[in-house]
Amino acid sequence: MPHTKLRRLVTISVAVTLGATALAACGSSDDDSGKDDGADSGPVSLTYWSWTPGMDKVADLWNKGQGKKDRITVTVKKQASGDTLVTKILTAHKAKKAPDLVQAEYQALPTLVSNDALADIAGDVDGVQDKFAEGVWQQTTLGSDAVYAIPQDSGPMMFYYRQDLFKKYGLEVPKTWEEFAETARALKKKSPGTDLTTFSANDSGLFAGLAQQAGAKWWTTEGDKWKVGIDDAASQKVADFWGGLVKEGAIDNQPMYTPSWNKALNTGKQIAWVSAVWAPGTLTTAAPETKGKWAMAPLPQWSAGENVTGSWGGSSTAVTTDSQHKSAAAKFAAWLNTDPEALTALAKEGGIYPAATNAQTSGAFTEPPAYFSNQPDFYTQASAIAKTAAPSAWGPNVNVAYTTFNDAFGSAAKNKSDFGAALAKMQDETVADLEKQGFEVAE
Amino acid sequence: MTSARRRSYGVKGAPYAHPSPTTTLDRARSAPYFFLLPATILFALFFALPIGYAIWLSLHKVQVKGLGLGSGARKEVWAGLENYTDSLTDPELLAGALRVLGYGAIVVPVMLGLALLFALMLDADRVRLAPVTRLAIFLPYAIPGVVAAMLWGFLYLPDVSPFYFVLDRLGMPQPDLLDGGPLYIALSNIAVWGGTGFNMIVIYTALQAIPAEVYEAAKLDGATPLQTAIRIKIPMVAPSLVLTFFFSIIATLQVFSEPTTLKPLTNSVSTTWSPLMKVYQDAFRKGDIHSAAATAVIIALVTLVLSFGFLRAANSRTKQEAAR
Numbered sequence: 001m002p003h004t005k006l007r008r009l010v011t012i013s014v015a016v017t018l019g020a021t022a023l024a025a026c027g028s029s030d031d032d033s034g035k036d037d038g039a040d041s042g043p044v045s046l047t048y049w050s051w052t053p054g055m056d057k058v059a060d061l062w063n064k065g066q067g068k069k070d071r072i073t074v075t076v077k078k079q080a081s082g083d084t085l086v087t088k089i090l091t092a093h094k095a096k097k098a099p100d101l102v103q104a105e106y107q108a109l110p111t112l113v114s115n116d117a118l119a120d121i122a123g124d125v126d127g128v129q130d131k132f133a134e135g136v137w138q139q140t141t142l143g144s145d146a147v148y149a150i151p152q153d154s155g156p157m158m159f160y161y162r163q164d165l166f167k168k169y170g171l172e173v174p175k176t177w178e179e180f181a182e183t184a185r186a187l188k189k190k191s192p193g194t195d196l197t198t199f200s201a202n203d204s205g206l207f208a209g210l211a212q213q214a215g216a217k218w219w220t221t222e223g224d225k226w227k228v229g230i231d232d233a234a235s236q237k238v239a240d241f242w243g244g245l246v247k248e249g250a251i252d253n254q255p256m257y258t259p260s261w262n263k264a265l266n267t268g269k270q271i272a273w274v275s276a277v278w279a280p281g282t283l284t285t286a287a288p289e290t291k292g293k294w295a296m297a298p299l300p301q302w303s304a305g306e307n308v309t310g311s312w313g314g315s316s317t318a319v320t321t322d323s324q325h326k327s328a329a330a331k332f333a334a335w336l337n338t339d340p341e342a343l344t345a346l347a348k349e350g351g352i353y354p355a356a357t358n359a360q361t362s363g364a365f366t367e368p369p370a371y372f373s374n375q376p377d378f379y380t381q382a383s384a385i386a387k388t389a390a391p392s393a394w395g396p397n398v399n400v401a402y403t404t405f406n407d408a409f410g411s412a413a414k415n416k417s418d419f420g421a422a423l424a425k426m427q428d429e430t431v432a433d434l435e436k437q438g439f440e441v442a443e
Numbered sequence: 444m445t446s447a448r449r450r451s452y453g454v455k456g457a458p459y460a461h462p463s464p465t466t467t468l469d470r471a472r473s474a475p476y477f478f479l480l481p482a483t484i485l486f487a488l489f490f491a492l493p494i495g496y497a498i499w500l501s502l503h504k505v506q507v508k509g510l511g512l513g514s515g516a517r518k519e520v521w522a523g524l525e526n527y528t529d530s531l532t533d534p535e536l537l538a539g540a541l542r543v544l545g546y547g548a549i550v551v552p553v554m555l556g557l558a559l560l561f562a563l564m565l566d567a568d569r570v571r572l573a574p575v576t577r578l579a580i581f582l583p584y585a586i587p588g589v590v591a592a593m594l595w596g597f598l599y600l601p602d603v604s605p606f607y608f609v610l611d612r613l614g615m616p617q618p619d620l621l622d623g624g625p626l627y628i629a630l631s632n633i634a635v636w637g638g639t640g641f642n643m644i645v646i647y648t649a650l651q652a653i654p655a656e657v658y659e660a661a662k663l664d665g666a667t668p669l670q671t672a673i674r675i676k677i678p679m680v681a682p683s684l685v686l687t688f689f690f691s692i693i694a695t696l697q698v699f700s701e702p703t704t705l706k707p708l709t710n711s712v713s714t715t716w717s718p719l720m721k722v723y724q725d726a727f728r729k730g731d732i733h734s735a736a737a738t739a740v741i742i743a744l745v746t747l748v749l750s751f752g753f754l755r756a757a758n759s760r761t762k763q764e765a766a767r
Contacts, residue, residue: 087727111730114511142512201710224509258708260602396511400729407713414622414710433729438507 043071044328047099049089050317051081052152054349058336061345066335072328074101083399086111093117093322100323101333104149105315106139107208107398110219112318113148114396119319120146124330131338131356135391140316142394143221148318150333151355152346155276155313156386157209160283162271163295163374169194169271173297177241180300184250187271197272198252198261199242201410204402206274209310210242211235212390214302219395225442226395226434231427236420237302243412243419253413262286274299276312277353277382280369292374298385307388314355353382360386397433404429500736501526526737536738539718542627546717547695549631550638555687557635558642562680563672565643566650577647581640588637592704595633600708621709633701638694642687649683650676685757689750696746699723718742 048059056076063073077099079085086108092098093115104112112118125147129137132151140149161173169190174180184196200206211218214234220227229235245251252270254260264270265287273279283294299309317333319326336342340362343354347364354360360383368378375381395401408422434441504522511517530536561580565573583591599620601607610617620629653676661671677684699719706712714728715721719742726735 083728087730090730110512114507115517116515144512202707221510226510253710255707255710258600259597260600260708263602396507397729403714403724403728407715410710410713437505437511437731439511440509 043073044325046072046074046101046323046325046329046332048074048076048101048103048317048332049079049085049099050076050101050103051079051085052103052346052350052352054345057349058342058345061342062332062335065341066339067332070328070331072325072332074332079103083108086399089117089320090115093320096322098320098322100320100325100329102318102320103152103315104318105313106151106311106392107205107394107402109140109148109316109318110142110394110396111399113142117320117322118148119321119323119326120148121150121319121326121330121333122147124327125150125334128334128338131358133355133357133387133389135311135389136314136355138391139394149316150318150330150337151314151316152337153314153352154355154386154389155209155278155311155353156382156389157213157274157276157299157310157312158279158382158385159297159299160273160275160279160294161297162268162290162293164293165268165271174300176304177300177302181241181245181250184245185248188250193269195252195264195270196250197270197274198254198256198264199246199413200254200256200261201406201413202255202257204405205312207238207242207405207409208392208402209276209312210238210274211310212392213299213308213310214238215308215390217393218401219393219398222442225440227442228395228427228431228434230401230430231424235423239419239423243417243422246413246419247416249416253416255410257286266290277386278313278351280371280378281351284371291371294372295375296372296378296381298381298388308390309385309388311389311392316355353386357383357387395430395434396439397430397437400433401426401430497736497739500733501740504733505731522733526734527741530734530738530741535715536718536721539715539721543696543698543717546627546630546634546698547692549627550634550695551688551691553631554635554638555642555684555691557639558687559646559677559684561639561643562646562650563676565647566676567668567672577644580643583637584640586637588633588700589704591637592633592701595629595636596705596708599629599705621705622711626709626711630698630701630705634694634698638691642691645683645687646680649680653679681761685754688757689754692750692753693746696742696749 048055055078059074059076067073079088082105085102086104089098089102089104089112098117102112104118109118122145128150133154136151136154140151141147159173166173169187171183171187172179174183180196187194187196208218211234214237216229216232216234216238218228218230218235220229242251246253252264256273261270265273265283266289268290273283275282279296284291298307301308317336319329319333323329336346337354338356340359343356343359344362344364346352347354347359347362359365360379365379365383368375372378404426405422408425409419411417412419412422431441502522502524503519504526505517506520508516564570565577570576586594598604598606601617601619607617618625620626657675657679658671661675666674697719698717702712702716703720703723706714706716714724718738722735722738722742725738726732
């Protein structure tokens with residue numbers, strides 16, 4: 001008797017388990033059919049990894065408007081920024097569990113594409129290209145016919161300086177790099193304890209942007225081979241320029257983003273900063289007491305009359321190969337980065353400077369940032385400068401080049417030694433890493 | 444109680460069937476394995492498996508075809524010992540190991556010396572406010588390493604440090620603690636500040652366990668407190684000294700959070716300052732988990748050899764002394 005009872009129990013539980021499995025199987029087959037047509041016949045739910053503050057509010061705009069019509073819901077999961085997220089995406093991709101949409105900095109795109117983490121969405125984003133400056137768009141295609149991401153924000157570089165202190169020390173805003181060096185020397189003469197700025201080795205993006213302005217193309221392709229040009233003439237010129245200034249003591253050599261650096265900016269010990277369009281945000285937290293005393297000017301040029309700038313930072317929205325609904329995801333990415341309403345919200349909630357050219361002069365950018373209330377035409381100038389951004393050329397191991405930069409230029413800045421040697425080391429390590437991974441490298 | 448139970452077990456098994464004695468025996472034999480099962484499963488899942496995976500990773504590498512763009516351009520291939528030879532011949536890893544050796548040469552003796560000194564002082568006959576002092580010395584251990592490193596990092600930066608402000612006012616020289624030789628002292632200081640309390644507690648506990656008769660005998664023999672400390676207390680807490688030394692070696696070889704936290708503040712700490720930082724760099728910034736795994740295995744082996752080597756040397760010495 002107890003045996004039959006037990007048997008019945010076993011039978012029931014087996015039946016229940018099988019039933020559950022069958023149900024689960026049904027569920028997954030439903031998912032599969034959704035993937036197959038990809039054309040969003042049923043309601044679609046997408047996950048988006050982003051570090052932009054307030055992105056969830058922008059996604060809500062979509063979920064209540066366009067997304068409701070198309071039955072596409074986007075959920076934002078807040079992430080850490082930059083390199084950390086790249087690692088996380090690659091790890092998730094290994095398990096085939098990457099989210100549908102990710103935010104990625106431009107220089108990370110080749111790494112992600114090379115790991116087969118990003119989907120080609122060229123077929124889903126017709127007509128989007130015209131909304132962006134060519135130099136920006138080209139970063140998302142990697143020079144091919146594919147489109148791996150939609151540009152979101154850009155970081156055209158500019159020269160920031162303390163207007164009041166420039167007046168006090170009788171300095172002119174430098175128009176060329178030569179004048180920049182003269183300004184640094186003149187300041188040292190007038191006030192030995194004050195530095196024009198510092199050469200910081202802890203953010204490789206700054207140097208990369210300066211090299212771009214000089215015309216450097218760090219990664220290019222030649223047929224099936226990568227060509228690394230980190231040690232090219234343009235980059236050497238930039239390295240020697242900054243190395244010379246550090247060596248003669250015309251500028252400081254300590255890293256930025258430290259408490260010391262904040263204090264130097266706040267107390268007028270450093271009176272200028274070569275930075276990008278997002279600088280107001282950084283200055284607001286780093287040097288709150290000098291609000292309204294700074295001004296922005298175009299980046300100094302290598303020869304007078306030129307009008308080029310580099311890019312420092314900026315990111316894009318990409319669709320992953322793991323996404324079950326690539327077309328829907330591409331649709332959202334395009335909306336997010338081209339729709340006026342979305343871009344205004346992005347600028348307001350996330351404080352980003354949009355890559356879409358029409359948005360740079362939109363309603364969100366009629367007022368200058370609060371920190372620069374003394375410069376009413378801040379964004380008009382910024383938009384003009386953004387148009388002059390030199391194209392950038394990224395490769396599949398930017399991370400290696402950047403890490404080498406931190407160490408090689410860090411020790412060169414500390415020892416006030418040859419920056420050219422540090423640049424050569426950066427080139428060598430980058431090439432060695434490519435070869436080690438099995439990439440073909442052109443000499 | 445136990446014996447009664449055992450008997451009833453045997454009695455119950457015996458009268459029924461013939462082969463039962465063997466089954467009970469079998470069952471009795473398998474019982475320990477049954478009890479070991481949870482531990483074995485946990486060990487296999489969370490210890491053996493990850494180690495095995497790390498070793499597997501270290502024996503592979505990624506091979507890229509052509510430009511490496513698009514799908515199928517990357518595949519994992521067998522690398523043999525290539526990652527290990529690369530890692531062992533990397534001058535940066537050796538340099539990092541030497542830096543850590545220099546750091547350890549300061550940290551371990553200073554930290555353990557101070558811990559022993561404090562423990563002996565707290566254990567002395569006439570000491571006031573012992574519980575408060577003990578807590579005060581132990582407290583830094585409760586502060587997370589990263590927080591401690593940040594705290595000290597701010598104190599080391601001349602522009603924001605109150606120490607430098609005072610030195611400046613007094614017209615004293617202001618050394619740069621984040622560069623060259625002083626950097627080692629600056630880093631060691633953080634570890635000593637954080638670790639002394641823990642080691643002191645370990646030694647102090649051992650001191651408390653020494654029987655009172657020993658002290659009484661010493662007193663009768665006319666030993667001064669200093670003699671008691673050197674001749675009796677230190678030899679009797681030798682096992683805990685060995686233990687703290689053992690832990691300290693491992694902690695030193697794995698130094699990571701202090702230099703990583705100080706790194707953004709100075710150009711002097713490179714991204715590969717310590718071997719473990721190099722592993723982190725390779726795995727998470729360069730995205731090369733295979734060579735990172737190889738380096739990690741090497742570090743683990745060196746740690747194992749050094750720490751157990753020390754333990755063995757210490758044990759054989761104690762045995763020799765005991766034999767004498």
